[in-house]
Amino acid sequence: MLNMIVSGASGRMGSRIIILSSDSEEIKLTGALERKDHRYLGKDIGDVIGIGAVGISITDKVKNITEKADVLVDFSSPSATIECLKSLSGKPMPVVIGTTGFSKDEIEYIRLYAQNTPCVFAPNMSVGVNLLLKILSDIAKVTQDDYDIEIVEAHHRLKKDAPSGTAMKMAQVIASSLNRNLEETAVYARHGLIGERTKKEIGIQTIRAGDIVGEHTVIFGGLGERIEITHKASSRDTFARGALKAAQWVRKQTPGLYDMQDVLGLK
Numbered sequence: 479m480l481n482m483i484v485s486g487a488s489g490r491m492g493s494r495i496i497i498l499s500s501d502s503e504e505i506k507l508t509g510a511l512e513r514k515d516h517r518y519l520g521k522d523i524g525d526v527i528g529i530g531a532v533g534i535s536i537t538d539k540v541k542n543i544t545e546k547a548d549v550l551v552d553f554s555s556p557s558a559t560i561e562c563l564k565s566l567s568g569k570p571m572p573v574v575i576g577t578t579g580f581s582k583d584e585i586e587y588i589r590l591y592a593q594n595t596p597c598v599f600a601p602n603m604s605v606g607v608n609l610l611l612k613i614l615s616d617i618a619k620v621t622q623d624d625y626d627i628e629i630v631e632a633h634h635r636l637k638k639d640a641p642s643g644t645a646m647k648m649a650q651v652i653a654s655s656l657n658r659n660l661e662e663t664a665v666y667a668r669h670g671l672i673g674e675r676t677k678k679e680i681g682i683q684t685i686r687a688g689d690i691v692g693e694h695t696v697i698f699g700g701l702g703e704r705i706e707i708t709h710k711a712s713s714r715d716t717f718a719r720g721a722l723k724a725a726q727w728v729r730k731q732t733p734g735l736y737d738m739q740d741v742l743g744l745k
């Protein structure tokens with residue numbers, strides 16, 4: 479049995495993870511973490527997310543709930559994740575981090591934390607997107623600089639970071655296959671008299687509308703042809719199932735930073 483804490487427990491992702499885990503005989507929820515001023519602090523998480531009482535009260539104090547837990551699954555916000563890891567650093571616990579939008583320094587802190595305990599950190603936990611990351615790298619190695627690369631991502635209106643962590647990961651995978659530095663080659667917006675497209679730029683464009691769960695298209699535009707690869711998520715459950723798979727996988731690993739490709743055996 480895997481005892482699990484979920485941080486961001488009443489959010490869109492946290493609640494799906496808890497709902498899906500309630501059907502599992504291998505995973506047991508032992509803690510539900512939320513932010514300090516959350517209106518449901520002290521309430522039973524099961525009642526809050528509509529599955530009936532599960533005997534776990536929502537808390538903002540991670541230290542009070544670590545004793546019985548094997549793993550913490552985090553889908554909150556970058557500052558909340560770092561704050562939580564800092565609280566755990568005295569007695570590091572395996573973590574699965576699905577949160578996106580971290581700064582360079584915050585990512586460095588996650589790396590540091592993972593030196594002492596296994597940690598899965600992935601901006602997209604779906605099987606489909608992780609397969610796509612593998613394919614993108616293979617395509618880029620063949621098309622090289624002859625094809626222009628553009629990434630377009632679309633998400634719901636409530637998403638806070640842009641471009642999505644998935645679009646950035648796709649761009650990083652392609653850039654590293656092409657030996658390009660993403661910081662120098664990424665172009666996030668175009669407007670006005672911009673001149674001709676430079677050969678090595680990687681365009682990353684963002685759409686925010688309605689309730690789109692998550693869509694990513696990567697274009698490799700050549701002369702006389704173009705390859706377009708699209709992934710569309712139609713339900714958050716694809717990410718939630720991936721997170722639960724990662725939670726079961728991570729506790730059996732040695733300390734280190736892993737991603738979903740490791741969990742799915744795609745490396």
Ligand code: NAD
Nearest residue numbers: 486488489490491512513554558576577578601602603717
């Ligand atoms: P959301 O806003 O619905 O949920 C976030 C939850 O975190 C909220 O309930 C919020 O109250 C809570 N929170 C804020 N501060 C906290 C703190 N200090 N401690 C504990 N909880 C705190 O957002 P969401 O759609 O569930 O997404 C959460 C994160 O997961 C985002 O960064 C999003 O981009 C990312 N995400 C990742 C994947 C993936 O596959 N890796 C998939 C979907 C979303």
